[in-house]
Amino acid sequence: xxxxxxxxxxxxxxxxxxxxxxxxxxxxxxxxxxxxxxxxxxxxxxxxxxxxxxxxxxxxxxxxxxxxxxxxxxxxxxxxxxxxxxxxxxxxxxxxxxxxxxxxxxxxxxxxxxxxxxxxxxxxxxxxxxxxxxxxxxxxxxxxxxxxxxxxxxxxxxxxxxxxxxxxxxxxxxxxxxxxxxxxxxxxxxxxxxxxxxxxxxxxxxxxxxxxxxxxxxxxxxxxxxxxxxxxxxxxxxxxxxxxxxxxxxxxxxxxxxxxxxxxxxxxxxxxxxxxxxxxxxxxxxxxxxxxxxxxxxxxxxxxxxxxxxxxxxxxxxxxxxxxxxxxxxxxxxxxxxxxxxxxxxxxxxxxxxxxxxxxxxxxxxxxxxxxxxxxxxxxxxxxxxxxxxxxxxxxxxxxxxxxxxxxxxxxxxxxxxxxxxxxxxxxxxxxxxxxxxxxxxxxxxxxxxxxxxxxxxxxxxx
Amino acid sequence: xxxxxxxxxxxxxxxxxxxxxxxxxxxxxxxxxxxxxxxxxxxxxxxxxxxxxxxxxxxxxxxxxxxxxxxxxxxxxxxxxxxxxxxxxxxxxxxxxxxxxxxxxxxxxxxxxxxxxxxxxxxxxxxxxxxxxxxxxxxxxxxxxxxxxxxxxxxxxxxxxxxxxxxxxxxxxxxxxxxxxxxxxxxxxxxxxxxxxxxxxxxxxxxxxxxxxxxxxxxxxxxxxxxxxxxxxxxxxxxxxxxxxxxxxxxxxxxxxxxxxxxxxxxxxxx
Numbered sequence: 001x002x003x004x005x006x007x008x009x010x011x012x013x014x015x016x017x018x019x020x021x022x023x024x025x026x027x028x029x030x031x032x033x034x035x036x037x038x039x040x041x042x043x044x045x046x047x048x049x050x051x052x053x054x055x056x057x058x059x060x061x062x063x064x065x066x067x068x069x070x071x072x073x074x075x076x077x078x079x080x081x082x083x084x085x086x087x088x089x090x091x092x093x094x095x096x097x098x099x100x101x102x103x104x105x106x107x108x109x110x111x112x113x114x115x116x117x118x119x120x121x122x123x124x125x126x127x128x129x130x131x132x133x134x135x136x137x138x139x140x141x142x143x144x145x146x147x148x149x150x151x152x153x154x155x156x157x158x159x160x161x162x163x164x165x166x167x168x169x170x171x172x173x174x175x176x177x178x179x180x181x182x183x184x185x186x187x188x189x190x191x192x193x194x195x196x197x198x199x200x201x202x203x204x205x206x207x208x209x210x211x212x213x214x215x216x217x218x219x220x221x222x223x224x225x226x227x228x229x230x231x232x233x234x235x236x237x238x239x240x241x242x243x244x245x246x247x248x249x250x251x252x253x254x255x256x257x258x259x260x261x262x263x264x265x266x267x268x269x270x271x272x273x274x275x276x277x278x279x280x281x282x283x284x285x286x287x288x289x290x291x292x293x294x295x296x297x298x299x300x301x302x303x304x305x306x307x308x309x310x311x312x313x314x315x316x317x318x319x320x321x322x323x324x325x326x327x328x329x330x331x332x333x334x335x336x337x338x339x340x341x342x343x344x345x346x347x348x349x350x351x352x353x354x355x356x357x358x359x360x361x362x363x364x365x366x367x368x369x370x371x372x373x374x375x376x377x378x379x380x381x382x383x384x385x386x387x388x389x390x391x392x393x394x395x396x397x398x399x400x401x402x403x404x405x406x407x408x409x410x411x412x413x414x415x416x417x418x419x420x421x422x423x424x425x426x427x428x429x430x431x432x433x434x435x436x437x438x439x440x441x442x443x444x445x446x447x448x449x450x451x452x453x454x455x456x457x458x459x460x461x462x463x
Numbered sequence: 464x465x466x467x468x469x470x471x472x473x474x475x476x477x478x479x480x481x482x483x484x485x486x487x488x489x490x491x492x493x494x495x496x497x498x499x500x501x502x503x504x505x506x507x508x509x510x511x512x513x514x515x516x517x518x519x520x521x522x523x524x525x526x527x528x529x530x531x532x533x534x535x536x537x538x539x540x541x542x543x544x545x546x547x548x549x550x551x552x553x554x555x556x557x558x559x560x561x562x563x564x565x566x567x568x569x570x571x572x573x574x575x576x577x578x579x580x581x582x583x584x585x586x587x588x589x590x591x592x593x594x595x596x597x598x599x600x601x602x603x604x605x606x607x608x609x610x611x612x613x614x615x616x617x618x619x620x621x622x623x624x625x626x627x628x629x630x631x632x633x634x635x636x637x638x639x640x641x642x643x644x645x646x647x648x649x650x651x652x653x654x655x656x657x658x659x660x661x662x663x664x665x666x667x668x669x670x671x672x673x674x675x676x677x678x679x680x681x682x683x684x685x686x687x688x689x690x691x692x693x694x695x696x697x698x699x700x701x702x703x704x705x706x707x708x709x710x711x712x713x714x715x716x717x718x719x720x721x722x723x724x725x726x727x728x729x730x731x732x733x734x
Contacts, residue, residue: 094558096560099560106560106562107562107565109562110560110562110563110565110566111562111563111565111566115563117518117519117559117563117703118517118518119518120517120518120519120558120559120560121516121517121518121558122515122518242482242484242527243484243513243525243527244510244512244527244529245510245511245512245513245525245527246512246513247512247513273714274484274485274486274712274713274714275486278706278712285484285713285714285716286484286485286486286513286525286527288486289486289513289515289523289524289525290513290525292513292515292517292523293512293513293514293515293525294515295513
């Protein structure tokens with residue numbers, strides 16, 4: 001929020017409110033917010049971090065604020081990237097022009113674990129593969145955003161965005177009266193319409209959409225049931241669906257009901273034991289055949305994961321130029337691949353300034369944050385890299401923006417990132433808000449909830 | 464050559480099944496090596512649908528049976544005119560990049576005894592890709608003796624080489640793994656074979672490997688019979704391993720144990 005020494009204009013209103021409110025009242029509000037969250041029971045893990053499903057993630061009641069002008073630029077960038085990622089997916093499952101043009105190595109695409117040869121040549125309705133794109137961003141300057149990673153499969157965390165907002169509105173109605181904050185509560189309805197807009201050609205009448213969940217033992221089940229409820233659609237598990245002839249049906253008390261669109265929250269490999277893992281009990285036997293013959297739409301499309309791979313990430317700016325003929329609005333973080341001998345040498349020589357991550361790691365585990373590490377930690381990490389270089393990538397330490405955050409001794413700056421949610425159907429829509437994650441420890445750059453990170457409401461102020 | 468095929472698969476269930484769903488790769492497509500004169504797949508009480516051609520050029524259909532069902536009989540019958548293309552797959556439209564077939568599956572990961580076989584063979588395999596493929600195929604024929612019942616559906620290529628025994632599935636997996644280990648795309652092909660008079664009946668349901676050779680395209684190699692597919696072969700489809708290329712992949716839910724009886728007859732019709 002700080003623009004040099006100055007507070008960014010977007011925060012003026014909210015800071016004014018903080019100054020006018022006595023400290024004791026703020027403390028009371030903070031306790032109230034925590035109690036509300038506990039009562040609602042949002043205790044699922046964000047971003048597939050797994051682990052303790054009953055953990056309460058700290059909520060910070062100080063919002064993250066964008067002006068409309070700031071947001072417009074970010075919106076253009078996210079939409080641009082979402083369009084390019086979808087164009088890439090269509091391309092690599094069809095003519096693969098980008099590989100033929102030599103812009104991306106064939107091995108990286110075709111030998112990628114997430115590439116599904118089973119859907120080559122299949123055209124999903126509208127050519128859309130990733131219907132909900134979650135792009136993780138950090139801000140390093142007034143107009144400078146970097147993309148940390150893309151999430152093209154089933155990005156989670158949107159229920160946090162909605163719940164955070166609801167709690168803020170309940171606790172601070174006066175702030176919502178005086179500030180013109182763009183609403184996010186139409187997200188479920190937008191998502192429902194986006195999914196309906198990609199119903200298969202064989203669909204007759206109003207499309208029937210369901211949410212396919214692995215079941216209540218899954219750490220994100222709260223979000224699954226929450227979203228299904230908000231959208232007014234059925235939440236189903238594999239056993240509730242079956243294939244007959246050309247279509248998929250849902251068992252209901254009134255008999256079988258044809259399903260047109262499946263918003264799935266299970267991984268590709270579990271979708272259909274006749275196409276992927278034969279031991280999957282979570283999926284629907286024959287589903288992939290119905291999908292591939294055009295009888296049902298699966299969102300996100302099977303195989304969409306090849307676009308959000310950490311190694312493919314480095315090529316997204318090239319995709320934007322290749323498919324859209326535009327310059328990328330959002331920047332990629334420079335990434336050194338330790339599998340490359342030249343990069344490895346650079347990384348080992350500059351460990352003190354770099355952030356090093358495991359290629360297949362997530363949740364902020366197993367990272368090295370060079371500037372925050374001791375000489376011994378760096379030396380130990382260097383040995384790990386040398387043992388298996390291909391397993392590591394390195395990025396520069398970014399001067400992440402901070403946002404005022406309530407800590408034990410009052411308001412203090414803490415580093416934040418942002419995941420906005422972009423819907424792609426017949427139209428492309430970016431919800432004006434998102435999930436802001438905050439590193440609650442002073443100076444920490446790790447925002448993952450498994451590493452003590454919290455969440456904040458995200459505001460876009462109308463001009 | 465004119466080949467007549469009759470392939471019956473009978474499932475018997477101890478206790479009635481609630482439902483059965485299968486994905487069929489049972490419809491051969493026209494290529495330079497085979498012209499389909501007539502073909503049918505039938506099963507009493509079953510619904511067929513969700514048919515399409517996949518990226519590998521295979522015709523896929525879906526069969527569902529709503530229970531309770533105790534017995535299912537699938538009858539495949541057809542007549543195919545075949546031609547000898549010396550193993551080369553021509554006139555076949557497919558979209559999947561050959562690079563995909565460099566990636567092993569759990570059945571074809573090159574480890575242990577298989578890697579040793581590659582090392583022992585690769586020196587003698589200098590020269591063209593085609594020469595290398597032939598050399599590998601011969602090495603597999605030698606390394607795995609035909610011995611039904613010694614391996615099972617989940618035996619890996621490396622395990623079969625270690626054991627030194629197996630059936631056509633093991634031969635094909637081993638050859639795929641060897642080819643991939645030296646950078647040649649390779650895959651599993653399933654189909655039918657007109658076998659000699661002395662052959663056992665279940666031999667007619669057959670499998671072999673296809674290796675991608677620069678300049679030629681996909682070329683079939685059958686280490687089980689130490690040859691390349693000719694006019695005695697009918698090709699049903701392909702995949703990275705036996706599971707992916709299986710003519711029938713199915714799931715039965717809600718019943719008891721399953722007894723399977725497969726009969727394949729391939730006969731040459733005199734013209």
